[in-house]
Amino acid sequence: METDIRFTHQALVEQSKTGHRSSQYQLYSLYVDAMYNTSLRMLGNKEDAEDIVQDSFVDAFKNLASFKYDSSFGAWLKRIVINKSINYLKAKRIAVVSMDDHEYHLTDETVEETEAVDIKKVKKGIEALPAGYKQIINLYLIEGYDHYEIGEVLGVSVSTSKSQYHRAKKKLVEIINGL
The missing domain is CATH 1.10.1740.10 (RNA polymerase sigma factor, region 2, helix turn helix motif)
Known part of the structure; x- marks a missing residue:
């Protein structure tokens, strides 16, 4: 029916x-x-x-x-x-810091990923990230924005969005591995 x-x-x-x-x-x-x-x-x-x-x-x-x-x-x-x-x-002045002016450079190295990651650990890890990193992770991974869109929304360059995302992802893996 x-x-x-x-x-x-x-x-x-x-x-x-x-x-x-x-x-x-x-x-x-x-x-x-x-x-x-x-x-x-x-x-x-x-x-x-x-x-x-x-x-x-x-x-x-x-x-x-x-x-x-x-x-x-x-x-x-x-x-x-x-x-x-x-x-x-x-x-509230929680901003993404431009990496363009810093000496840090990203390589094409990939962060080792664990075979099975507990979703609760990921959520705790995201909550433990500094505000700027959390913002990038949420926009890219959770909300599905690409780096061009993130750059537009946050008023930063695409390269800054990418570098912040990679640094945030690396930090997130460190936090998760420490839990």
């Missing part, structure tokens, strides 16, 4: 564009947990993540007319959440 799906995500978005509160609440309910988790991974603070998510939904609903289905609503909203989270971190 086929169920009749009354509201698709697109229908909810279109109704929300007209100010339909019930549709806005349904969209909120569909996405709030995922957006909270995204912000929490970046900020590391529950209260800050809650604030960012609320602000993101307010901005999304105010600017819903500009949503043109170039991506899914969830991807569009996630970008708002990530940008707001990054701006919040920038305001």
